[in-house]
Amino acid sequence: xxxxxxxxxxxxxxxxxxxxxxxxxxxxxxxxxxxxxxxxxxxxxxxxxxxxxxxxxxxxxxxxxxxxxxxxxxxxxxxxxxxxxxxxxxxxxxxxxxxxxxxxxxxxxxxxxxxxxxxxxxxxxxxxxxxxxxxxxxxxxxxxxxxxxxxxxxxxxxxxxxxx
Numbered sequence: 001x002x003x004x005x006x007x008x009x010x011x012x013x014x015x016x017x018x019x020x021x022x023x024x025x026x027x028x029x030x031x032x033x034x035x036x037x038x039x040x041x042x043x044x045x046x047x048x049x050x051x052x053x054x055x056x057x058x059x060x061x062x063x064x065x066x067x068x069x070x071x072x073x074x075x076x077x078x079x080x081x082x083x084x085x086x087x088x089x090x091x092x093x094x095x096x097x098x099x100x101x102x103x104x105x106x107x108x109x110x111x112x113x114x115x116x117x118x119x120x121x122x123x124x125x126x127x128x129x130x131x132x133x134x135x136x137x138x139x140x141x142x143x144x145x146x147x148x149x150x151x152x153x154x155x156x157x158x159x160x161x162x163x164x
Contacts, residue, residue, distance in 0.1 A: 034139065035139060035140070038137050038139045038140050039140050042135050042136070042137060042140040042141070043140075045133075045136075046133055046135075046149070046151075048095070049095070049096060049131065049133050049151060050133075050151050050153075052092055052095050052096055053092060053096060053098075053129060053131050053151050053153045054153045055091065055092075056087075056088045056089075056091035056092035056096070056098070056129070056153075057088060057127055057129045057153040057154065057155055058155060059087050059088065059091040060084040060085070060087040060088035060091070060103075060127055060129075061084075061127050061155045061157050062087075063080075063083050063084050063087040064080060064083075064084045064105070064118050064125060064127065064157065064159070065157045065158075065159065065160060066160055066162060067080065067121070067159065067160065067162030068080075068083065069083045070082075070083040070086050070087060072086070079118075080118035081105055081116035081117065081118045082116075084103075084105055084116075084118060084127065085100050085103050085105075085116070088103055088127075088129060089103075092131075096131055098129065098131055102129060102130040102131065103116075103127070103128070103129050104116070104126075104127070104128040104129075105117060105118055105125065105126075105127050106125070106126055107119045107123055107124065107125055107126070108124040108125070108126055108156065118159075119159050120159065121159050121160065121161045121162055122158065122159055122161065123158070123159050124156060124157070124158050124159075125156065125157055125158070125159060126154060126155070126156045127154060127155050127156075127157075128152065128153070128154040129152070129153045129154070130150060130151070130152055131150070131151045131153075132148050132149070132150055132151070133148065133149050133150075133151050134147055134148050135147045135148070135149075
């Protein structure tokens with residue numbers, strides 16, 4: 001029996017030459033590690049953009065809620081609709097570039113896509129903002145169409161009794 005075991009040898013004796021095994025182990029573990037690493041960074045940026053967009057939307061809603069107006073860069077007073085849009089773009093402007101055409105301001109019962117209308121006192125209003133987040137690595141962004149995903153923020157409010 002000992003002669004047979006000696007001839008066959010143990011299964012581990014055949015693997016004594018370990019050249020290349022390190023490269024194989026790195027190849028096996030590197031892809032999941034990089035996917036996890038970039039996934040944490042990518043989704044961290046995604047949630048940061050989502051939070052920034054929601055915060056900017058609430059800032060625009062606050063301006064519309066009280067009927068306030070802002071001034072443009074030349075010091076001229078803006079309309080209520082333009083003030084809401086300016087508040088949203090200014091609040092998000094440090095981190096996101098929001099196109100004013102992606103901001104919808106309408107009464108609740110109005111058809112979406114019409115001209116911006118901040119409503120009158122006591123009217124229910126809805127502000128919707130869209131932003132296209134683009135992933136910077138195709139390792140994670142490849143799971144989404146064109147490495148992009150749409151972020152949508154909205155809020156509904158009732159105009160206070162303000163004097164126009």
